[in-house]
Amino acid sequence: MTIWDEILGNQVLICSVLGWTVAQVLKTIIDVVLNHSFNPERLFGSGGMPSSHSATVCSLATASGMKYGLGSFEFAVSFVLAMVVMYDAMGVRRETGKQAQLLNSVFFENILNLDGVFLQEKLKEYVGHTPLQVAAGAVLGIGMSVFIGGMY
Numbered sequence: 001m002t003i004w005d006e007i008l009g010n011q012v013l014i015c016s017v018l019g020w021t022v023a024q025v026l027k028t029i030i031d032v033v034l035n036h037s038f039n040p041e042r043l044f045g046s047g048g049m050p051s052s053h054s055a056t057v058c059s060l061a062t063a064s065g066m067k068y069g070l071g072s073f074e075f076a077v078s079f080v081l082a083m084v085v086m087y088d089a090m091g092v093r094r095e096t097g098k099q100a101q102l103l104n105s106v107f108f109e110n111i112l113n114l115d116g117v118f119l120q121e122k123l124k125e126y127v128g129h130t131p132l133q134v135a136a137g138a139v140l141g142i143g144m145s146v147f148i149g150g151m152y
Contacts, residue, residue, distance in 0.1 A: 019059030054137030
């Protein structure tokens with residue numbers, strides 16, 4: 001068996017990667033519809049609707065539970081990882097995005113004149129997620145694994 005056969009035969013890995021991919025494509029489409037322009041950074045960047053982080057880890061946990069059982073070590077590790085990632089996306093990373101918005105407005109919209117302070121580029125504002133974005137990503141990830149799991 002070749003390495004590609006092993007990778008493509010790994011249901012848990014395929015579910016997780018496809019969960020991330022579908023979330024990133026949906027996020028990009030939603031951004032195009034809302035902003036009427038294509039931003040290539042949305043294809044790989046964090047933040048936005050739906051959360052690709054949530055989709056990935058929920059797909060991982062669901063696929064692990066389906067393949068190894070809900071009482072397995074694999075499911076336990078995947079589930080705890082999913083909870084930590086989703087909590088972090090709504091907490092620390094979301095607050096980081098809010099702070100970036102404020103700092104960008106201070107430094108780039110001349111709200112405050114700070115002599116000698118120079119930033120070369122704006123800080124990334126799309127870093128974290130709202131609870132709705134995380135929930136949408138979770139539902140997407142779970143749905144992807146249930147759908148793909150039925151194909152294996």
